[in-house]
Amino acid sequence: MNPVAEYFGDIYRGLRTATIGMRITFKHLFTRAVTIQYPTVKMKLPERARNRLYVNMDDCIGCDQCAMACPVDCIQIETIKSTPEDNLGTTSTGQKKRLHVPVFDIDIAKCCYCGLCVYPCPTECIKMTDVYEFSEFDRHSLIYSFSTMTPAEIETAKMKAKKMEEEAAAKKAAAAAAAKAAAEAKAAAPAVPVPPAPPAAPQQQKPE
Amino acid sequence: MEQYLTSHFGDTIWVHILMGVPPLVFILLYALVVIYLEMKMAAHMQDRLAYMRTGWHGLLQPIADMLKLLQKEDTIPAAADKFLFLLAPYVVFIGTYAAFAALPFGSAYIGSGINVGVFYILAISSLVVVGLLMAGWASNNKWSLFGALRSAAQIVSYEIPSALAILAVVMMAGTMNLQELSAMQTGGIGHWMILGGSLPLAKKLIAVPLMLILFLIYYVSSMAEVNRTPFDIPEAESELVQGYNTEYSGMKFAIFYLAEYANLFAVSAIVTVLFFGGWASPFASLMTGPWWSAFWFVTKGMFFVSLNIWLRWTLPRFRVDQLMYMSWKVLTPFALACVVGLGLLLVW
Numbered sequence: 224m225n226p227v228a229e230y231f232g233d234i235y236r237g238l239r240t241a242t243i244g245m246r247i248t249f250k251h252l253f254t255r256a257v258t259i260q261y262p263t264v265k266m267k268l269p270e271r272a273r274n275r276l277y278v279n280m281d282d283c284i285g286c287d288q289c290a291m292a293c294p295v296d297c298i299q300i301e302t303i304k305s306t307p308e309d310n311l312g313t314t315s316t317g318q319k320k321r322l323h324v325p326v327f328d329i330d331i332a333k334c335c336y337c338g339l340c341v342y343p344c345p346t347e348c349i350k351m352t353d354v355y356e357f358s359e360f361d362r363h364s365l366i367y368s369f370s371t372m373t374p375a376e377i378e379t380a381k382m383k384a385k386k387m388e389e390e391a392a393a394k395k396a397a398a399a400a401a402a403k404a405a406a407e408a409k410a411a412a413p414a415v416p417v418p419p420a421p422p423a424a425p426q427q428q429k430p431e
Numbered sequence: 432m433e434q435y436l437t438s439h440f441g442d443t444i445w446v447h448i449l450m451g452v453p454p455l456v457f458i459l460l461y462a463l464v465v466i467y468l469e470m471k472m473a474a475h476m477q478d479r480l481a482y483m484r485t486g487w488h489g490l491l492q493p494i495a496d497m498l499k500l501l502q503k504e505d506t507i508p509a510a511a512d513k514f515l516f517l518l519a520p521y522v523v524f525i526g527t528y529a530a531f532a533a534l535p536f537g538s539a540y541i542g543s544g545i546n547v548g549v550f551y552i553l554a555i556s557s558l559v560v561v562g563l564l565m566a567g568w569a570s571n572n573k574w575s576l577f578g579a580l581r582s583a584a585q586i587v588s589y590e591i592p593s594a595l596a597i598l599a600v601v602m603m604a605g606t607m608n609l610q611e612l613s614a615m616q617t618g619g620i621g622h623w624m625i626l627g628g629s630l631p632l633a634k635k636l637i638a639v640p641l642m643l644i645l646f647l648i649y650y651v652s653s654m655a656e657v658n659r660t661p662f663d664i665p666e667a668e669s670e671l672v673q674g675y676n677t678e679y680s681g682m683k684f685a686i687f688y689l690a691e692y693a694n695l696f697a698v699s700a701i702v703t704v705l706f707f708g709g710w711a712s713p714f715a716s717l718m719t720g721p722w723w724s725a726f727w728f729v730t731k732g733m734f735f736v737s738l739n740i741w742l743r744w745t746l747p748r749f750r751v752d753q754l755m756y757m758s759w760k761v762l763t764p765f766a767l768a769c770v771v772g773l774g775l776l777l778v779w
Contacts, residue, residue: 258480
């Protein structure tokens, strides 16, 4: 290319492109801003957004399936068996509640928001909410306790469960003794003694 | 104004001190406005909103910024040349503030009606370069020094085309006093220098394109002189942290910024006086008088400041070699050609 033409061409192009750019920025000066004024105005979250977990304890049957599903073990559940005379009511799905749940802790700091705990829940009581502003100054404040039981209630539930177990164990021992006596009475010489069944331990999750 | 003050106080030092107050007050108020304007324009050009929390649409943000800067710790690097480090921001600001002395804020006020007007402004604003070099050198930081060196190289190169453009206008007007230059351009938009001033019509037709080119040359080189994008290589954030003022904090940093924005208004004001009638009203005898003339001067100045901001948020930064190419191979020859052309036109 002719150097003179190139020189003037460059100048022309420089001026032209500058005006093109200025036209674009001028147009944008009057287009609507895309900014969302965050704390006052919030973006609508997608329908199935996964954020903070919530447990509706009225529906929880203490089945521990969510804790099993959790890949980071952030859910800790402890249960106490209820006695037949206790009526814990039914869940909203019509399932009968058989276990007290004195401990239902979720360490939301560990939670990875995978949502895997939500699917196995038979009563749909654990779910992801759209709350995402829950920062804390202390890490321990991020352990959420959902259990609604008071310490006194827990104590009585424990006592009752223990009593029931003892009664059951005594009954079993008595039955075993009776069976043994009967067997001995039959005088079958090399009688194998029936070992008493071990008392059923209450289903418990060990603390991490 | 000077006569009025002299009649009241006599010919004392107080008159001169009081004469110096309006530009200072103007600079401080203008800085608040222009910071807000710049941030808002920048944001809206990028489809954002900028300040929204302090006051209505963030109107109080510049004041909040100022208060923050006042409270900031004033750090001095251990290895810095303390004397020069402390002196530099004031040298820069004085260089800028002194330029305001020869700017005619309306028909009734000019800080100093000296006959060397524009020449004085050209000379005194070179003090800014000294200040920048001082700041860069005294910081004892390689980025600061690079910034200062680039800044000096840039300002020195661009002073040539800008001085030539000014020379052409001065040739046409026959005066360097900005007050007289503005007074010459009263009587409507047709008398403005960009439209050939008071030349006869036939000569105007030839003068207008020349003046347009001279205006572009002066405007571009004045942008380079105030170190603003696309000519912001002295403070190129991505390369040099922040250039010469990297090590400054608190009020000293604020003074650098104040000087930069004041300088921006000074060059915009020179553009208005040289090409767009200064404080002269565009409607002949309509809206004239001392207050109106001050209004026109500030409005026109702010228009060119906005234009500068607009350009800043449009164009990307130059490379150093492109910068030098532009100054020496494009602006300077064109300015020379225009000066010669205009000279021939005037003697013809």
